[in-house]
Amino acid sequence: MSNQAVVQTNEKGPAFEWWMISNLAFGAGFSAFISLLIPPFVTDVTGNAADAGIIMAIISLAAVLGPVLGGFADKYRAHRLILSLGVLGMAVGFLMYSISADAKALYALDAIMLGVSVAAINAVGPVFIVGAGLSRALQAKRLTTFNLLAPIGQVIGGAMMAWAASAGMDYGVRFMIAAGVMLLCFVITWFSSAKPSKRIILVEDKPDEHHEVQKKSFGLKQLFISTFGLYLLILVLSSVGNNGINAQIANILPNVYGIDQATTSGLISLAGLLNILFFFVAGAWLARKGAMPDFITGNVMRLVGAIGLAVLGMVAKSPILLVAASMQIFYQANPFVRLTQPVLAIRFSSIPPGQAIGWVIAAAAGGSFIGSLVGGWLADAVGFNAINWMGVISVSAAVLLILFGLLPAERRKCKEEAQAAEASAA
Numbered sequence: 001m002s003n004q005a006v007v008q009t010n011e012k013g014p015a016f017e018w019w020m021i022s023n024l025a026f027g028a029g030f031s032a033f034i035s036l037l038i039p040p041f042v043t044d045v046t047g048n049a050a051d052a053g054i055i056m057a058i059i060s061l062a063a064v065l066g067p068v069l070g071g072f073a074d075k076y077r078a079h080r081l082i083l084s085l086g087v088l089g090m091a092v093g094f095l096m097y098s099i100s101a102d103a104k105a106l107y108a109l110d111a112i113m114l115g116v117s118v119a120a121i122n123a124v125g126p127v128f129i130v131g132a133g134l135s136r137a138l139q140a141k142r143l144t145t146f147n148l149l150a151p152i153g154q155v156i157g158g159a160m161m162a163w164a165a166s167a168g169m170d171y172g173v174r175f176m177i178a179a180g181v182m183l184l185c186f187v188i189t190w191f192s193s194a195k196p197s198k199r200i201i202l203v204e205d206k207p208d209e210h211h212e213v214q215k216k217s218f219g220l221k222q223l224f225i226s227t228f229g230l231y232l233l234i235l236v237l238s239s240v241g242n243n244g245i246n247a248q249i250a251n252i253l254p255n256v257y258g259i260d261q262a263t264t265s266g267l268i269s270l271a272g273l274l275n276i277l278f279f280f281v282a283g284a285w286l287a288r289k290g291a292m293p294d295f296i297t298g299n300v301m302r303l304v305g306a307i308g309l310a311v312l313g314m315v316a317k318s319p320i321l322l323v324a325a326s327m328q329i330f331y332q333a334n335p336f337v338r339l340t341q342p343v344l345a346i347r348f349s350s351i352p353p354g355q356a357i358g359w360v361i362a363a364a365a366g367g368s369f370i371g372s373l374v375g376g377w378l379a380d381a382v383g384f385n386a387i388n389w390m391g392v393i394s395v396s397a398a399v400l401l402i403l404f405g406l407l408p409a410e411r412r413k414c415k416e417e418a419q420a421a422e423a424s425a426a
Helices: 018-046 049-075 079-100 105-124 136-166 171-192 194-198 211-215 220-224 227-257 261-289 291-312 320-331 333-348 353-381 385-425
Strands: none
Touching: 018 049, 018 079, 018 105, 018 136, 018 171, 049 079, 049 105, 049 353, 079 105, 079 171, 079 194, 105 353, 136 171, 136 261, 136 333, 171 194, 220 227, 227 261, 227 291, 227 320, 227 333, 227 353, 227 385, 261 291, 261 320, 261 333, 291 320, 291 333, 291 385, 320 333, 333 353, 333 385, 353 385
């Protein structure tokens, strides 16, 4: 069957496909293995926690290569290759840390490999779903399953590292375990992704009247001065607030509200567990109403949570239950935003899906970098509650741009689509 024949005709299918193991690898690799192994390992070897921070920053900043990786995958129909190499690259990166020992010069190179590998998985993985011409219900079902595998991988990876640490294994052995898990995931991803990769529909496959216009290459100026550019700006602003607070939450809760470390850890763990539940809620709503209501809801939740944290931070002896509630509202916005990001990227862009999602990854990474950098400076210069106010300001700007820019663009697009459908039926 040709790609043209499958546009918006794939109505039924399973929620899970084996290539999705790539996102379990991302959850285990990035959220567990990297987070739990690299900072203490680098700190132990160099004797300087700042060095660990630099290495982690390198890993995060490598996400700016998302558009390049996604664009390459689109140009050469190499989505399967890029996704699989992303998982394999993490295996190689962990293996290199295992054998590098005191070779400090290799740490940055290893970090670049891990960061590029993470960017490859994030940029290309969602394309297998949002670029496959699925029905709204099946698309939502698979996006939900795909995203759920990341926290599941985090739990599995964290448990493995806890077991390895309790058994007294050194860092070399732990990195080898991480490399082994990634290698297994690579094998599964490669051998299960051949058929799904053929379902991906690129711009040149779409048989609509805008075919020739959509095939044109767009420069950066045209890309950014567009609805898609507005969408990227919204993602940057929302990410500044979200990741700025997330990066310092373990410092914010004790220093602003007097919550002890044990309770702080419990609240963060609870947020992770509730995220799994809210992914199902967000997925169900996505299937029924589409991406825009989910996206608006997620950003409004972020704003409400940030306002609650910021205002309570100004009150002496703030009620812990209210603080916890505000924090959870803030954290539970993530499933609504994360599920819809690739869907809206495809909807508002005029570039191939891999490249579009790559720009989304880069925008989120840029916002994360700015939020972490400015948040750290505010904590030193003003106090930790200033980070909450930074979140209020940046997410407020994002919500205003959604309501007065992105939402009207969505309504215009829906009207144009309805008119086109009527003309076609006539």
